[in-house]
Amino acid sequence: MPNVGKSTLFNALTKTAAAQAANYPFCTIEPNTGEVTVPDTRLQKLAEISNSKEVIPTRLNFVDIAGLVRGASKGEGLGNQFLANIREVDAIAHVVRCFEDGDITHVDGRIDPIADIDTVETELMLSDLESLERRVLPLRKKATVGDKDAKAQLPVMEGALALLQDGKPARLLDIGSDEEKTFRDLNLLSSKPVLYVCNVDEASAAEGNEFSERVRQKAAAEGAVAIVISAEIEAEIAQLASDEQVEFLETIGLEEPGLDRMIRAGYELLELVTYFTSGPKETRAWTISSGTKAPQAAGVIHTDFERGFIRAQTIAYDDYITLGGEQGAKDAGKARDEGKEYIVKDGDVLLFKFAT
Numbered sequence: 001m002p003n004v005g006k007s008t009l010f011n012a013l014t015k016t017a018a019a020q021a022a023n024y025p026f027c028t029i030e031p032n033t034g035e036v037t038v039p040d041t042r043l044q045k046l047a048e049i050s051n052s053k054e055v056i057p058t059r060l061n062f063v064d065i066a067g068l069v070r071g072a073s074k075g076e077g078l079g080n081q082f083l084a085n086i087r088e089v090d091a092i093a094h095v096v097r098c099f100e101d102g103d104i105t106h107v108d109g110r111i112d113p114i115a116d117i118d119t120v121e122t123e124l125m126l127s128d129l130e131s132l133e134r135r136v137l138p139l140r141k142k143a144t145v146g147d148k149d150a151k152a153q154l155p156v157m158e159g160a161l162a163l164l165q166d167g168k169p170a171r172l173l174d175i176g177s178d179e180e181k182t183f184r185d186l187n188l189l190s191s192k193p194v195l196y197v198c199n200v201d202e203a204s205a206a207e208g209n210e211f212s213e214r215v216r217q218k219a220a221a222e223g224a225v226a227i228v229i230s231a232e233i234e235a236e237i238a239q240l241a242s243d244e245q246v247e248f249l250e251t252i253g254l255e256e257p258g259l260d261r262m263i264r265a266g267y268e269l270l271e272l273v274t275y276f277t278s279g280p281k282e283t284r285a286w287t288i289s290s291g292t293k294a295p296q297a298a299g300v301i302h303t304d305f306e307r308g309f310i311r312a313q314t315i316a317y318d319d320y321i322t323l324g325g326e327q328g329a330k331d332a333g334k335a336r337d338e339g340k341e342y343i344v345k346d347g348d349v350l351l352f353k354f355a356t
Contacts, residue, residue, distance in 0.1 A: 001116050002066075004097035005199040005231035010034060010064035012234035013259055032064040038267055038274070039260040040285055042317055042347065046276055047283035049325045058274055058285040060266060063089055083127050083189060091193045091269050093262070094120065098211035098228075099201040113198070113211050114218060121169060124189040129164045131188070136161060156182045164190070172222070193269050196226035197262060205230040206253035227265055229258035273346035276317070277301070278326075294342040298352045308354035311337045317347035326351075 014034030037057045047055045065085045086092065096113045136157055142150035156179050160170040169190035175183050183191065196219050198212035208216070208228040219226035237245050237257050249256065271290045275297060276283065288297050299306030315326065319334040326349075329335045344350070 001097070001120060004095050004116070006095045007032075007064055008231040008235055009095060009197070009199065009229070009259075010062065012231065012238040013062055013262070015238045034062050034064070035059050036062060036259075036263055038263055038285070038287075039256075040274060042276070043283055043285055045321055046278045046317075046349065049321065050278040050283055051280055052278065052283040053280065054282040056282055056284040058287040060263060062093070062266075083124075086124070086189050086192070087187060089192065091195065091266065093195045093197050093266060095197045095199055095231075096215055098198040098209060098215065099204070101201070111211065113215050117196070117215070117218065121190065125164050125167070125169055128170055128188045128190050129161070132157060132161045132164065132186070153182050155179075157186060160186060160188060160191070194224050195262075195265050195269050196224060198226055198228045199231050200228055202230050202233050202252070204228070205233050205258065225265055225269065227258070227261050229262060234259050273344070275344050275346070275348045275350050277351070278320070278349055288344060290346075292344055293340065294338055294344055294350075294352075295340050297344040297350070298354065301352070304356065305352050305354050308356055309340060310353040310355055311339055312342065312344075313351040313353070314338045314342070314344075315349045316345070317349060320349045 010032060013036055036059060038060055040057060043055050043057055046052075063085070094117065096116055097111060098113050100111050136154075139150050139154055139157060143154045156173075156175060159173050159175070160183070163170055163173055170186075170188045171191045171193060173183065173191075196215050198208065198215050200209055200212055204212065205228070212226070212228045216226045218224075233252065234257060237248060237259075240248060245257065267287075272287050273290050273292075274285045274287060276285055278284075286297070286300050288300055294312045295306045295309040298309050298312065314336045315329045315334060319329050319332070320326070323329045323332050323334060326335065
């Protein structure tokens with residue numbers, strides 16, 4: 001919703017002032033996009049062992065979208081534009097106001113994070129409901145006359161429709177692996193995975209408060225994730241040098257910036273994993289979806305690697321560190337050659353062999 005700290009958080013996240021933060025609804029109109037580094041302590045350790053000249057982390061895109069109000073699905077506020085922007089993303093980091101501040105107005109005149117969540121979710125579901133009700137009748141007609149694609153799509157669409165009519169988001173639909181593409185192609189707003197970001201006051205940054213606890217309980221009940229963060233503190237931290245950040249965090253009882261937790265939570269929410277390449281030239285992190293096989297993982301580096309894939313020399317991260325690098329892992333028999341069916345694991349250190 002408006003005035004919950006989205007733009008303040010985005011500014012800290014990207015360490016820029018790209019998003020104007022102000023105390024009025026619809027301060028953010030055009031979505032701002034920021035690319036952020038995914039924090040990973042493993043990178044530096046690998047680089048030290050390999051004497052790498054360069055360290056290149058993997059990255060994640062965040063989009064700061066205008067606040068949503070009741071009636072957005074009918075075009076209220078910036079509703080139509082907001083909903084169109086959400087349709088383009090992979091997941092939603094739902095920033096929820098969990099602080100009281102008389103100087104920052106709430107569009108509904110009260111602080112109630114669960115009600116705010118329900119307002120936003122209801123608008124997403126109403127938009128999906130309207131979309132599916134418009135599409136399901138033609139699909140039923142096609143299925144009746146034996147259209148194979150329609151018959152495959154109809155159960156998924158009707159299942160999502162039934163959930164929405166029952167006041168539940170489409171992401172709760174239980175689907176089989178063979179139905180995942182069909183479900184994804186429906187492109188429903190309420191089907192996107194959600195991370196609840198509880199924006200608390202500075203005093204609650206370490207432990208949270210009663211508002212964030214209510215959000216945590218709601219998230220747990222629906223199998224989602226909630227994290228506690230103070231946008232104001234993160235904005236302060238973003239302006240400090242690295243050594244000053246550590247000292248500041250210690251004084252307020254935090255081990256790391258909340259933004260690091262938020263980025264990692266987003267990474268996990270999207271079911272992404274990291275593999276590494278490491279050598280004298282560079283140590284680099286690469287992002288793939290969980291369950292990706294070796295040739296497709298190689299294709300993230302270059303399409304030629306996937307097309308001409310022969311095998312992947314694979315060393316588990318712990319072995320690489322413990323045994324002092326590639327040669328030590330080879331000597332200990334911990335460097336394996338894996339073929340086309342190997343599913344790359346998070347932390348694998350890989351060297352691809354391919355034919356040109």
